[in-house]
Amino acid sequence: MSEELSDLYQEIILGHNKRPRNEQVLDPYSYKAEGFNPLCGDRITVYATADGAGKLDRVTFVGEGCAISRASASIMTTQVEGRTISEINKRIGDVIAMLSQADEPEMDLAVEGDLAALAGVRKFPARIKCATLSWHALRSAIENRSDTER
Ligand code: ZN
8 A cells, every 4th residue: 555545544534533424313213232442442332223124224323432433433324324234234244354354455445435444444453443343333233123123
């Protein structure tokens, strides 16, 4: 990765931290879970509503944490909103695997969008938990759903 590209990735992360997408509490909600990363002190709560047809029509978050954890949550909401639960579960698995594997190939910004910028943290193992926190929280939220809607 060139230095220039690293700057671009950093800019994307800082932009999401400063102006996050979908940062709000949902009430009522179908799913909710809190994620905590003791290594860094990041605390993110994820909310989602289901549309009754198996899709999550809103996915939001609130929380305090480092720029990476907040940017990851912001990017996560844009990646999963409007998808079905099974699509989302697959996406969560793919992204966590991608973020956890330092030797994965570079991602294409044009194809993967801001997720490619997030993937840049693979080079900093101490920050990987910051990046995966909101994805783990969404997974817990879906697994421990708060209502009985199918
Ligand atoms: Zn963090």
